[in-house]
Amino acid sequence: MNFIEELRWRGMIHDMMPGTEEQFAKEKTAAYIGFDPTSDSLGVGNLVQVMILLHLQQAGHKPFALVGGATGMVGDPSGKSDERNLLDAETLQHNQAGIEKQLRKFLNFDNGENAAEMVNNYDWFKEMSFLDFIRDVGKHISINYMLAKDSVKSRLETGMSFTEFSYQLVQGYDFYWLNTHKNCKVQLGGSDQWGNIVTGTELIRRKSGNEAYAVTTPLIKKADGTKFGKSASGNIFLDPKKTSPYKFYQFWLNATDEDAENYIKIFTLKPKTEINELIKEHQQSPHLRILQKELAKDITIRVHSVEDYEAALNASEILFKTGQEAIDGLKNLPADLFEAIFEGVPQSTVPKKEVENGISIIDLLVTTTHFLSSNGEARRALKENSISVNKNKVNEEDTITFSHVINDSYILLQRGKKNYFVVKVN
RNA sequence: GGGGAAAUACUCAAGCGGUCAACGAGGACAGACUGUAAAUCUGUUGGCUACGCCUUCGUAGGUUCGAAUCCUGCUUUCCCCA
Numbered sequence: 001m002n003f004i005e006e007l008r009w010r011g012m013i014h015d016m017m018p019g020t021e022e023q024f025a026k027e028k029t030a031a032y033i034g035f036d037p038t039s040d041s042l043g044v045g046n047l048v049q050v051m052i053l054l055h056l057q058q059a060g061h062k063p064f065a066l067v068g069g070a071t072g073m074v075g076d077p078s079g080k081s082d083e084r085n086l087l088d089a090e091t092l093q094h095n096q097a098g099i100e101k102q103l104r105k106f107l108n109f110d111n112g113e114n115a116a117e118m119v120n121n122y123d124w125f126k127e128m129s130f131l132d133f134i135r136d137v138g139k140h141i142s143i144n145y146m147l148a149k150d151s152v153k154s155r156l157e158t159g160m161s162f163t164e165f166s167y168q169l170v171q172g173y174d175f176y177w178l179n180t181h182k183n184c185k186v187q188l189g190g191s192d193q194w195g196n197i198v199t200g201t202e203l204i205r206r207k208s209g210n211e212a213y214a215v216t217t218p219l220i221k222k223a224d225g226t227k228f229g230k231s232a233s234g235n236i237f238l239d240p241k242k243t244s245p246y247k248f249y250q251f252w253l254n255a256t257d258e259d260a261e262n263y264i265k266i267f268t269l270k271p272k273t274e275i276n277e278l279i280k281e282h283q284q285s286p287h288l289r290i291l292q293k294e295l296a297k298d299i300t301i302r303v304h305s306v307e308d309y310e311a312a313l314n315a316s317e318i319l320f321k322t323g324q325e326a327i328d329g330l331k332n333l334p335a336d337l338f339e340a341i342f343e344g345v346p347q348s349t350v351p352k353k354e355v356e357n358g359i360s361i362i363d364l365l366v367t368t369t370h371f372l373s374s375n376g377e378a379r380r381a382l383k384e385n386s387i388s389v390n391k392n393k394v395n396e397e398d399t400i401t402f403s404h405v406i407n408d409s410y411i412l413l414q415r416g417k418k419n420y421f422v423v424k425v426n
Numbered sequence: 427g428g429g430g431a432a433a434u435a436c437u438c439a440a441g442c443g444g445u446c447a448a449c450g451a452g453g454a455c456a457g458a459c460u461g462u463a464a465a466u467c468u469g470u471u472g473g474c475u476a477c478g479c480c481u482u483c484g485u486a487g488g489u490u491c492g493a494a495u496c497c498u499g500c501u502u503u504c505c506c507c508a
Contacts, residue, residue, distance in 0.1 A: 254463085320462055374473065380456085380469095381456070384456045385457060416457090417456095
């Protein structure tokens with residue numbers, strides 16, 4: 001199956017320039033995607049772009065991953081309703097390094113002919129003077145053309161700085177540069193990048209007369225129309241320090257049936273037959289959550305490691321069991337395994353003395369652990385019957401004593417089904 | 427530069443002298459039902475030493491027994507005219 005066909009059945013194509021498919025069919029083709037260093041870690045949203053590059057490489061083409069050291073200094077107005085704050089050079093540097101490191105994990109940079117390559121547009125912009133830029137680049141693209149872009153048009157009312165206005169030219173020049181120096185003929189990206197990409201192909205056509213192509217991916221949304229890649233506690237990042245592997249695993253496991261079907265196509269490399277098989281199995285017995293489990297497993301292993309996956313799976317199984325079985329499971333857990341499992345679950349430490357004296361449940365939830373932020377919230381939660389201690393529901397009058405401490409060292413608090421908190425006693 | 431309008435909790439949005447911790451909607455969280463799904467129903471959504479008290483309606487003052495509501499200065503935003 002060729003590159004474009006692969007993307008197509010996975011639902012990863014939003015738009016494509018005429019001739020793109022032929023270009024990929026004709027020869028080994030180089031293509032690039034840019035990553036903005038707005039954070040020091042990629043989020044799951046960026047994972048779509050990473051997967052595209054992976055498919056590209058697997059189809060025998062050559063991927064370029066561009067880190068936007070220069071474009072990051074300008075700020076892409078696409079999809080933004082407000083002017084962005086500029087990041088300082090130090091932050092950008094730090095972010096670039098983080099992103100580069102993550103990209104290296106996914107792509108093969110060392111397989112000869114179609115090895116992936118990492119480039120940073122700062123390298124070709126740092127030497128360029130403003131005058132050079134407006135003479136060599138600006139001269140080829142008309143204001144009228146730039147104004148017609150959605151990213152600009154939508155901001156004409158509310159205002160936009162010259163800096164952001166010029167963004168499309170800067171990105172356009174990237175494409176031109178890669179085209180002339182690296183023979184890169186295609187730019188890939190999210191659908192919000194279409195305007196910027198087309199400015200690039202236009203620039204290439206006018207400056208060097210070459211043909212250049214574009215493929216964009218659809219913006220991933222959840223079935224209910226909300227943004228993908230966020231959880232209650234914020235963005236889901238690939239960096240385990242920002243999003244623990246446990247949380248990361250849970251994020252995928254919590255996908256709705258509908259979403260899971262889409263995600264497994266987009267975020268895993270599993271072949272079509274296997275995916276169809278999984279979907280069928282899932283539909284036959286949806287309560288087994290096969291899709292979600294496979295999805296979460298595959299991605300967690302690829303982004304983190306097999307060990308991280310196993311730990312997350314282990315933790316999930318123990319945390320989500322119910323009844324006596326769950327309590328026994330907790331009690332039988334050796335201390336070291338416990339540590340590993342609950343890494344990533346919020347926790348705090350309480351002196352043994354205090355527990356021996358007995359703590360009211362409200363004090364425990366709020367004052368000693370800060371699991372909940374106010375007594376009022378704690379009372380509310382208790383009234384809602386949503387608080388459990390070691391998997392047992394508790395009410396407002398309950399007092400926590402040493403008899404609640406499991407294995408001499410911890411207490412497991414829970415709000416609702418999915419929010420856990422570990423109290424360590426020592 | 428001149429004139430007008432507006433700023434309310436996570437967001438939108440009521441309220442225009444007491445009955446306002448502030449209608450309503452969305453969101454979020456929780457409970458029931460389930461499959462850690464969806465849909466649905468229900469509850470909660472400022473704080474506290476809690477049938478009471480305290481702090482909140484851009485900001486600083488003022489009028490009043492009493493203000494989110496009236497007045498004044500300031501800040502910000504939007505609109506109209508130049």
